[in-house]
Amino acid sequence: MQNRNTNREYIMRIIQTFWSGGHDPLKCGYGWNHAEHNLMSWSLSCCSLRNLYGQVELYTDQRGYDVLIDKLKLPYSDVHVVYDDGLCLPQHWAYAKVKTYSMQTEPFLHVDGDIYMPKTFSQQVLVAPLVAQNREVGTVYYRRMMDNILCHQEIELPQYIIDALHEDSIASYNMGIFGGSDLKFIHSYCREAFAFMDNNHMNDSSLPYSRVGCNILFEQVFFAVLADINGKDVFSVLGRSMKDEGYSGREFCDLAYWDQRLFFHILGGHKRNPYNVEMIRRTLLRLYPEVLKRVLALFSGKHRRLSAKEIEEFRGMSIERSVACYEDALERKQKEWNSLSQDQLYLWEQRSAESVLLMRTELDERRFLCVECNPLIETYHFPDVFHPEALKLLHGRFGIEEQYPLTDVLILPCLYDKGIREIPVVRMQMRALHMLQERPINYGDLEDELLSYFTLKTTESRESGRKIVEHQIGELVDKGVFCLIPAKR
Numbered sequence: 001m002q003n004r005n006t007n008r009e010y011i012m013r014i015i016q017t018f019w020s021g022g023h024d025p026l027k028c029g030y031g032w033n034h035a036e037h038n039l040m041s042w043s044l045s046c047c048s049l050r051n052l053y054g055q056v057e058l059y060t061d062q063r064g065y066d067v068l069i070d071k072l073k074l075p076y077s078d079v080h081v082v083y084d085d086g087l088c089l090p091q092h093w094a095y096a097k098v099k100t101y102s103m104q105t106e107p108f109l110h111v112d113g114d115i116y117m118p119k120t121f122s123q124q125v126l127v128a129p130l131v132a133q134n135r136e137v138g139t140v141y142y143r144r145m146m147d148n149i150l151c152h153q154e155i156e157l158p159q160y161i162i163d164a165l166h167e168d169s170i171a172s173y174n175m176g177i178f179g180g181s182d183l184k185f186i187h188s189y190c191r192e193a194f195a196f197m198d199n200n201h202m203n204d205s206s207l208p209y210s211r212v213g214c215n216i217l218f219e220q221v222f223f224a225v226l227a228d229i230n231g232k233d234v235f236s237v238l239g240r241s242m243k244d245e246g247y248s249g250r251e252f253c254d255l256a257y258w259d260q261r262l263f264f265h266i267l268g269g270h271k272r273n274p275y276n277v278e279m280i281r282r283t284l285l286r287l288y289p290e291v292l293k294r295v296l297a298l299f300s301g302k303h304r305r306l307s308a309k310e311i312e313e314f315r316g317m318s319i320e321r322s323v324a325c326y327e328d329a330l331e332r333k334q335k336e337w338n339s340l341s342q343d344q345l346y347l348w349e350q351r352s353a354e355s356v357l358l359m360r361t362e363l364d365e366r367r368f369l370c371v372e373c374n375p376l377i378e379t380y381h382f383p384d385v386f387h388p389e390a391l392k393l394l395h396g397r398f399g400i401e402e403q404y405p406l407t408d409v410l411i412l413p414c415l416y417d418k419g420i421r422e423i424p425v426v427r428m429q430m431r432a433l434h435m436l437q438e439r440p441i442n443y444g445d446l447e448d449e450l451l452s453y454f455t456l457k458t459t460e461s462r463e464s465g466r467k468i469v470e471h472q473i474g475e476l477v478d479k480g481v482f483c484l485i486p487a488k489r
Contacts (some may be wrong), residue, residue: 012180016057016058016112017059017097018042018061019096025039025068036296036299036302039072039298040280041271043074044116045114045115046075047074048287049111050076056077060079060080065079067298071298072298073294082103089202089210089211094219097219098193101178101186101190102194109121109126110177110179114265114266115265116255116280117263118258118262121262129180129181129182129233130227132174132178132236132237133176133177133178133236133237136241136243137242138170138171142216143170146170146221152209154200156200161196161222171228173227175219176267177237247270248452249276252266252267254276255283256427274434317387318387319387326382333411333420337420345413345414349414356477359474359484366484367443367444369442369443370441370484371442372440373436373440373481373482374482377411377481379410379411382406382407407427409422412481421479423476426472429473429476443473447470450472451465451469
C-alpha cells in the first residue's frame with residue numbers, strides 16, 4: 001500500500017488503448033483463441049495497474065467502452081472515447097496506439113493490454129525522457145517482415161528507413177511499454193509514422209499492398225531509427241536487449257512466478273498457449289475474483305457449470321457437484337470415442353509399446369528421436385472451486401498420495417478395460433503436452449526446453465534436473481500419452 005501512495009505523488013499517467021477495429025469484442029479474440037481470453041487479459045492488465053497507480057486511463061471506441069466499462073466495469077480512472085471504425089484498416093491496429101501517443105500533452109507510460117504488473121516501475125522509468133520495454137535485436141524473423149514490405153515497390157519509405165532496413169540487424173524497440181516526458185520527440189516520431197501511412201494510402205483497402213502487415217515497421221522500427229539518428233537515449237524497462245524471437249514463455253508469460261517478476265507480457269503465439277490462459281484465469285480468481293465473475297458471465301454459454309444464474313455461487317462447489325463435473329467429462333468423451341475404430345486404437349497402442357523400449361535407449365540415441373503426442377488426448381483441469389474433499393476421493397481413485405498436486409488429468413481412449421484411461425499429471429508434464437500439441441519435437445529439444453525451467457548452476461544440478469525431466473517424459477510415454485519414433489538427424 002505504501003508503494004501505491006508514494007507513486008501517486010510523481011507517477012506519469014498510465015494509459016492504454018483498446019480499439020475494436022470494427023469487430024465485436026465479445027466475438028473477436030484479437031490474437032487470442034477466444035474473445036474471453038482477450039477480455040481476461042485486459043481485466044488483469046487494468047486491475048494490476050490500477051492496484052499500483054491512481055491514474056490509469058483508457059483510450060477506446062464505443063464498442064470498447066460498452067464491454068470494458070459498462071459490462072466489465074474495469075476500474076479506469078478516466079476513459080476517452082475517441083476512436084471509431086474509420087480510424088484505419090483493422091490489420092494496421094498499431095496505428096491506434098500511435099494515435100494515442102500523439103494526443104498526450106503530459107508525460108505518460110502506455111501499457112498494452114497483454115501486459116500485467118505485479119510491482120511498481122522503478123523511479124528511473126517514471127522520470128526518463130523516453131522509455132520502451134526493451135531494445136530488440138532483429139533476426140531473420142523481422143528481416144522477412146521487412147522484405148515483404150520492400151518487395152512492394154509502390155510503398156515509399158523515407159531514406160533513413162531504407163538505410164536502416166539494410167543494416168545487419170533491423171533497429172526496433174518492443175513498445176508493449178512505451179512513453180516518457182520528451183513529448184516533442186514523441187510527437188515528431190508520431191508525425192513520421194502518420195506520414196508513412198498517409199503518403200502510401202495504407203488505409204485504402206482498394207490497394208493490394210494495403211494488406212501488408214507493417215505494424216512493426218511504423219510503430220517500432222520508425223521509433224528506434226529516429227531515436228538513433230537523433231542521439232536519444234531510451235530507457236529499457238527490461239534492462240537488456242532481446243532477439244525478436246527470443247521472448248521465452250517462462251520469463252515473460254508464466255504467471256506462476258507472479259511475485260518474482262516486474263511485469264509479464266503475453267506476446268504473439270504465447271497467447272494461444274492453454275497454460276498461459278489458465279494462469280491468467282487463476283490469477284484473476286486469486287486477486288480479482290469479482291472481475292473474473294463478470295468476464296465469465298459474458299460467456300456463460302461456454303461454461304456448462306457456470307451459467308449466468310450460477311455465477312453468484314461461484315466461490316465453491318459441493319463434493320457431489322465437483323465429482324459430477326469430472327464424471328460428466330468422462331462420459332462425454334466416452335460417447336465421443338465410441339465411434340473410433342479398433343484398428344486406430346491398435347495402431348497407437350502398438351506405437352506406444354515400441355516407444356517404451358525406445359525410451360530406455362541411451363540419451364545420445366534418444367535425443368534424435370521424434371516425440372509425438374497422442375492426438376486423441378483430452379485434458380481435464382480441476383478448477384479452483386473444485387471441493388478439496390472431492391479431490392481427496394480422486395486421489396484414492398488414481399492410487400496416488402494426497403500430497404500429490406492434483407490439478408490436471410489426461411483422458412485418452414484405450415483398447416482395454418473400460419476403454420478409457422485417466423492419467424493425473426504435474427505442471428512439467430502439462431508444459432510438455434502443450435508443446436507437443438503444437439508440433440512433434442525431437443526428444444533432445446524437448447528435454448532442453450523443460451530443463452530451462454530449472455535453476456541449474458552446476459553439472460551435478462543439471463544432471464539431477466535431467467533425470468527429473470526424463471522421468472516425467474518417460475511416465476507419459478509408458479502411459480500412451482507420447483510416442484517416440486526415429487527422426488532424421
